[in-house]
Amino acid sequence: MSTTMRRFLDRISLAFIARRLLWGIPVLLAVVVVSFTVLRFAPGGPFDREKPLPPTIMKGLRAQYKLDRPILPIYTTEAKETPRGKELAAFEKEYSVASIGPVRITTSATGAANTQLFAYLGQLLRGDLGVSMKYTEVNVNDILRATFPVSLKLGAVAFLLTYGIGVLLGVVAARFRGTWIDGAAMVIATLGFSMPNFVLGAFLILIFSLWMRLLPPALWEGPAYVILPALTLAMGPATYVARLTRSGVLDALDEEYIRTARAKGLSERRVLLKHALTNALGPLITVSGPLLATLVTGSFIVEQVFAIPGMGRYFITAVIDRDYPTVMGVTLVYAALIVLANIVVDVLYAVADPRVEE
Amino acid sequence: MTTGCERDASKQATLRVALPGQPTTFDPNKAYDAISGQVLTQLHEGLTRHDKNLTIQPALAKSWKFNESYTEITFELKPGLEWSDGEPIVASDFEYSWKRLLDPGTRAEYAYFLYDIEGAEAYNSEKGTRENVGVKALDDHTLHVKLNRPAPYFPHIASFMVTYPVREDLIKLHGDRWTDPDKVAVSGPFKPVEYLQDYRMVLEPNPHYTLGEVRMKRVELYQIAEKSTALNLFVAGRMDLVLDMLPLAIPQMKSQPDYYNGPKLEVRYVGYRIDKPPMDNVAVRKALAMAIDRSELPSVLKGGEIGTRTWLPPGMFGHAEEVGLAHDPDKARALLAEAGYPEGKGFPEILLLYRAGDDWRLIAENLQQQWKRELGITIRIEVREQKVFFQEIDGESPPPMHLARWVADFPDPENFMGLFKSNSGNNSLGIKSSDFDRRVDQAVQTDDRGQRETLYDEAQRVLLEEEVAMAPLYVNAQNHLRNPDLGGLEFNAMGDLFLGPVYWKSEEASR
Numbered sequence: 001m002s003t004t005m006r007r008f009l010d011r012i013s014l015a016f017i018a019r020r021l022l023w024g025i026p027v028l029l030a031v032v033v034v035s036f037t038v039l040r041f042a043p044g045g046p047f048d049r050e051k052p053l054p055p056t057i058m059k060g061l062r063a064q065y066k067l068d069r070p071i072l073p074i075y076t077t078e079a080k081e082t083p084r085g086k087e088l089a090a091f092e093k094e095y096s097v098a099s100i101g102p103v104r105i106t107t108s109a110t111g112a113a114n115t116q117l118f119a120y121l122g123q124l125l126r127g128d129l130g131v132s133m134k135y136t137e138v139n140v141n142d143i144l145r146a147t148f149p150v151s152l153k154l155g156a157v158a159f160l161l162t163y164g165i166g167v168l169l170g171v172v173a174a175r176f177r178g179t180w181i182d183g184a185a186m187v188i189a190t191l192g193f194s195m196p197n198f199v200l201g202a203f204l205i206l207i208f209s210l211w212m213r214l215l216p217p218a219l220w221e222g223p224a225y226v227i228l229p230a231l232t233l234a235m236g237p238a239t240y241v242a243r244l245t246r247s248g249v250l251d252a253l254d255e256e257y258i259r260t261a262r263a264k265g266l267s268e269r270r271v272l273l274k275h276a277l278t279n280a281l282g283p284l285i286t287v288s289g290p291l292l293a294t295l296v297t298g299s300f301i302v303e304q305v306f307a308i309p310g311m312g313r314y315f316i317t318a319v320i321d322r323d324y325p326t327v328m329g330v331t332l333v334y335a336a337l338i339v340l341a342n343i344v345v346d347v348l349y350a351v352a353d354p355r356v357e358e
Numbered sequence: 359m360t361t362g363c364e365r366d367a368s369k370q371a372t373l374r375v376a377l378p379g380q381p382t383t384f385d386p387n388k389a390y391d392a393i394s395g396q397v398l399t400q401l402h403e404g405l406t407r408h409d410k411n412l413t414i415q416p417a418l419a420k421s422w423k424f425n426e427s428y429t430e431i432t433f434e435l436k437p438g439l440e441w442s443d444g445e446p447i448v449a450s451d452f453e454y455s456w457k458r459l460l461d462p463g464t465r466a467e468y469a470y471f472l473y474d475i476e477g478a479e480a481y482n483s484e485k486g487t488r489e490n491v492g493v494k495a496l497d498d499h500t501l502h503v504k505l506n507r508p509a510p511y512f513p514h515i516a517s518f519m520v521t522y523p524v525r526e527d528l529i530k531l532h533g534d535r536w537t538d539p540d541k542v543a544v545s546g547p548f549k550p551v552e553y554l555q556d557y558r559m560v561l562e563p564n565p566h567y568t569l570g571e572v573r574m575k576r577v578e579l580y581q582i583a584e585k586s587t588a589l590n591l592f593v594a595g596r597m598d599l600v601l602d603m604l605p606l607a608i609p610q611m612k613s614q615p616d617y618y619n620g621p622k623l624e625v626r627y628v629g630y631r632i633d634k635p636p637m638d639n640v641a642v643r644k645a646l647a648m649a650i651d652r653s654e655l656p657s658v659l660k661g662g663e664i665g666t667r668t669w670l671p672p673g674m675f676g677h678a679e680e681v682g683l684a685h686d687p688d689k690a691r692a693l694l695a696e697a698g699y700p701e702g703k704g705f706p707e708i709l710l711l712y713r714a715g716d717d718w719r720l721i722a723e724n725l726q727q728q729w730k731r732e733l734g735i736t737i738r739i740e741v742r743e744q745k746v747f748f749q750e751i752d753g754e755s756p757p758p759m760h761l762a763r764w765v766a767d768f769p770d771p772e773n774f775m776g777l778f779k780s781n782s783g784n785n786s787l788g789i790k791s792s793d794f795d796r797r798v799d800q801a802v803q804t805d806d807r808g809q810r811e812t813l814y815d816e817a818q819r820v821l822l823e824e825e826v827a828m829a830p831l832y833v834n835a836q837n838h839l840r841n842p843d844l845g846g847l848e849f850n851a852m853g854d855l856f857l858g859p860v861y862w863k864s865e866e867a868s869r
Contacts, residue, residue, distance in 0.1 A: 046745070048745045055483075134382060147555065216596065281556065307580065
């Protein structure tokens, strides 16, 4: 690395990264507040079961998970005779509450701290994501600790495949612009982009597992078990990367500096890979951050189809189960990764394109 | 299509099972879902258990005896029983377990299962004390139970997972973590050696188990929510047993030796909300029930279901084929006209609510068509997410009709009939009939089968023909895939899974 580059990196790393990280805090806070509130107000609750729970059990569970408290410090009252009305009345008996028409406002600090949202935020500060409301003996921290590394591994492989396949397809298509090779590459790209994951997954399983018997159709037991799901996960984004690469490279090929490079007698291969591809890097880096965050937090469909014990499936199942702490847990991990990935992207972007300064 | 026959010989000792999803708990007292049950029956034993014909058999109990009025029962434990850690299994392990199940602090969904025991309901609903619950270990081998009403079916209750014995010392020591493989002690054929969240549990034989020879050296219970995935694994020879197979593949697998189809004590029905117009008119409820041709449902669902108009399902004591409203479209039209809607004119577009799921959607669509065709009325069908569905049907303004099911907890009519008693917590229909309640209560005062049958027939007629609180649709089926080399694998209509006696036929032959 050249000294100028190093100096440049040092410069952005101090102020730039620190500021971006600090900005991440309000962003995450907003994510928590909004998803928490929306989730709690959604109809149906974690303990609405096919066989209704007896009233005392329901009461105990709601108290244990603090569901009997107001969700926010500001709320509207409900009819006193409803179960919810009774719960709120019990809360109001304990803490001071002011009312403005039908709207109630918790006026004491302890009262506010005991509303569902603030109790959750306090718990988060202690690093505790809470106990799952479906698997009532399991802490969400433990669920994530068990499942996130699996999704991370699968997602990382898929990420590498995405860029490997995507850039290769894109460069080849650009090099042979207008020929049948370009056409074929773009047909593959269009197919990959438009084919839903579960169709592609089923297709790959049929060919490689059930017909050729080369790879396992599902489960998570070793390296061979990563290939098909990672490929399934990578195909969609890879085709997107292929299109970005192709158009970036083609744009560059019309530029004067390419003509100069060619005039200087550089080989076509070198022109393409060094000069033209560099031009396509910008958009490739821009999409890499969110893409990486999405891939490593897992995909419901791919994990479901391949029976992989990752965290991706919780994005769906936990919502269906109204398992509030688990939904919040996976949402937080996803949001934090998006924030982090975007910071990394900005840094990379600055490195790739010296025109970008603070 | 190839099947699971092409197994790897070196793997022969391991039995690989695909469960249709994730168990919610490994704590017997807190369990409520079928998948937890499929795991727990491998790890634990109850006092009794059901054989393949649903006859009650001794398990940890050697025998039991009722008093004359069926209000007290005494269980005698088998001698020499041990937990997987070598400690003796004693009657007080049951006393502790049952009281823990009833403890309101345990928050067990199935606590009501023991409400027949004296003082149980009071304790569970915080109105009584633990000491006043009528279950007591008289000595290490004798468990005495005082009931608050005659319950000749009680030995069935003592087979259910929530009544399995648990260890007080381990629960006190480890809290919620006592079910971890390295901490738990079990009473059943297998003990857990490894558990991976969301993936699988590995079992090995419990060396202290004395109720039978355990032949599998290792069992792997995989949690595979996606039915097509389980099917793929089976076809690729990587699963030996798939529970609840993909319904779409049934026609294809039907002729294979791998395919198992059997009845299940699960009845699906249309529940009416009988206290709101137009459903408050019994003629309307009758017309809707009689317009349904039940034979159409199995041909839509394709899983070996059996149409039924009775509430007590075939295969269970008390089932009587001729009870319930028969399919009679002419009569249905006449009844609807009588109710003020000739040829369906003026009938409001009422709602039939169902929960997310392909099978539920198929039923709803089929019923909608049948009612349109036979009665000329339009029924609105709407789907809800599971949790929203459960909330709405028991909420403040329940829909006029909803699709529901009842899966037997124990194979006795009491379990089905008790559901619609006026005081039942599971009664989502709003039926309150003293005629019905009285007969159902009378039917448990005796163990005379003839007398009980008569009372249940009468009660069913009140429910289905007089009050018409609901319309039964069909009895569900079990569809599994199993390696034909598996011996000793028997399913009963309760869906109980016992892997203890399971063995490889080929291995047995070479032994």
